[in-house]
Amino acid sequence: MRYAIVRPPARSYVRCVSESPERETINVALALEQHHAYCEALKAEGLEVIGLPPLEQYPDSCFVEDAAVVHGEVAVIGRFGVESRRGEEEHLVPVLAQHKTVRRITKEATLEGGDILQARDLLFAGISQRTSWPGINELAKHLNLNRYRLVGVTGALHLKTLCTFLGRGIILASEACPWLREFTGFVVIRVPKEESYAANALAIGDTVLLARGFPRTRWLIEERGFAVRELDMSEFRKGDGGLTCLSIIF
């Protein structure tokens, strides 16, 4: 059984951390509808959805991906690089501990799940404004990783803001990605710059969940034989979040 941990946005989501000028127009009721549709799509793909209650005290807490990295039988609880999110991760520990061995990042370091891209047996680790080198180092030790590639993240919030792994050796990546050349050994689907938001997509088996309204990217993914299911992500985009950010899947 594969699980997906999710948490709907709270009313406080309107105060999330975001660079988007559209943050002021966030509609929480619509965000909740979109979140519901997201959960239904996960279920339709056969995942067991573990729905956690909204956390009013943490405006960004619907973006559960950032709080932990699950790899094999281990869940590494991260440490947020942004102050307002610190503490969110504690609310995921009990549920992760039911399924995985829990390890933690120390106060010396920061690590957010959005900066870790797992592709086949390789892990790409982004050093960003949110994730530090000591954070990656601690993660590698907890996971016993011998092989991973470091990526300096510039021009994006997280590594996965601009690239995701679809399976079958294929990485979906925006042409705006300054680190495209790191993906040697993979087939890269290049998302045109004007559709960059669509480079954060969620692949489950042969289906790719894709943000609605990016026809060129949709075509490029379908051309590779995946089924595409579009989801309206407008309210999460306003909070600088994408499809992978809304769940932890294992």
Ligand code: CIR
């Ligand atoms: C934040 O700035 O932390 C949230 N507003 C957005 C987090 C998006 N998460 C992700 O890319 N993994």
